[in-house]
Amino acid sequence: MPRKKIIPIPDVLDVLNPFKVKKQRIMNFNPANGVATRPQAEHVKISVFDFTPGNCDEVIIDDNNIAAAFKYLDTPAVSWLNIDGINKEQVHALCEHYQIHFLVEEDILSVGQRAKMDEIGDTLFCLLPMIYFNTETSTVEQEQVSIVLGKNFVISFQDDPLRDVFEPIRDRLRIPGTRIRTAGADYLCYALLDMIIDNYFIVLDKLGERIELMEEAVQHQPTTRALARINFLRKELLLFRRAIAPVRELVNGFLKSESNLLEDRITKYYKDVYDHILQCNDLTENYRDMVLNLQELYHTQLNVKMNEVMKVLAVVTTLMAPLTVIAGIYGMNFKHMPELESPHGYFITLGAMGLIFVLMIIIFKKRGWF
Incomplete structure (x- = not known):
């Protein structure tokens, strides 16, 4: 069995640097005094997949031609519209054409919302965090993703296209005969939720690696800098835990929903997502206990x-x-x-002192005191 590579302690201590991290995080949104809308995106990218079991049309719509996305409401195929970049006017135009309730529109435009699932009118709406791990700063970052499920269409809203996790779904849509091509819009909604939640485990793996590195560092160098990094990890884990905790209720809402938009045969897939988020919450609790144990190890x-x-x-x-x-x-x-009068008194005294010193060292050594 190959031996585990030991990382030098100075390199370990340089992995995390909480003193250089400067970022804005939204822990909770307070509607009484918070900013309810997110900044307007200068450029909006709308990617459309309009597919049937035998055909799939992939279209990129320019942000100046939002009306081109309206026609997919009336097509017999299943349509997935993914909007990268939130612009208030374009979101309003889409919601108005697809008959999405104005309360859902407000949630799409909001920022820092708690993950939730609502059933309003003829649509199902869910909002949850898409979480990333910034390897340069060793921090947990998130953005709010909104998904609207309607009859034969799914609309997803997100901010940053560079952090998109839906590319595997697009690859499956391009392949004829895949399950996602033959199933309906409810299965597509499940696939989006499943991909977001599966990405949580990737972030947890990164946090777990940092916790293991800090455990090794604390055992060798229990310095105040190590304690600062432990506290930094604890805060990042707390941010992650607070972000994903409500997602369990969100998925449970799909399981309990009696909407006609969800077929009974799709329920087992949402049950699988529910199991994943439960496992993710359990793993987060385990890592939280490990960080607390790290603090105890530091003090020990x-x-x-x-x-x-x-x-x-x-x-x-x-x-x-x-x-x-x-x-x-x-x-x-x-x-x-x-x-004092003895000519050898000085040397006798020094010899006696040296003998006592050596005898005491021998006695202490035999007793195992050092």
């Missing part, structure tokens, strides 16, 4: 190090105590001390 290692220092100081003090007593006795200014 610090106490052990301090005990070693105190042991050395105690041994040195004990060894020097009898020598100090002897030196103190012969440092008294008495006139009549027999050893």
Whole structure:
């Protein structure tokens, strides 16, 4: 079995640098005093997949021609419209044409919302975080993704096309005969949710690697910088945990829904997604316990190090105590001390002091005190 590669401790400590991280995070949205809308995107990209079991049309619509996306409401095929970049006017135009409720429109335009699932009118709407791990700063980042499921169409809204995780779904749509091509819009919605949640495990793996590196670093160098990095990891894990915790309720909403948009045969797939998010939550709790154990390990290692220092100081003090007593006795200014008149008194005293010192070292060593 190959041996595990040991990473040098200085490199380990350079993996995380919480003091250089500058980013804006939305932990919770307060509708009473928060900013309810996200910044307007300068450029919007609309990619459309209009597919049947035997045919798939892939179209990219320019952001200046939003009306070109309206025709897919009336096609007999299943249509997936993915909007990269949120623009208020274009979102309003799409929602108005596809008869999406204005409350859903407000949620799409909002930022920092808690993951949720709503059944409004003839559509099912869900909102959840798409989470990424920034390897340069070792931080957890997220963006809000909105998915609208209607009759024979699915519309997804996201901010950054460079962080898209839906490319495997597009590849499957391009292949004839795949299950996603033969199933309906409800299965496509499941596939999008499943891809987002599966990406959570990738982020967890990255966090797990950092936790293992910090465990090794703390065992060798329990410094204050290591403690700062442990606290930094704890906060990142807390951010991740707070983001994905409501997703379980979201998926459970699909399982409990009696909407005609969801066929009974698709329920088992949403049950699989529900199992995945449960596993993700459990794994997050395990990592949280590991980080707490890291903090305890740091304090334990610090106490052990301090005990070693105190042991050395105690041994040195004990060894020097009898020598100090002897030196103190012969440092008294008495006139009549027999050893003062002896020509070999100085050497006899030094020899006695050295003998006592060596005997004490031998006794301490046999007792295992150092």
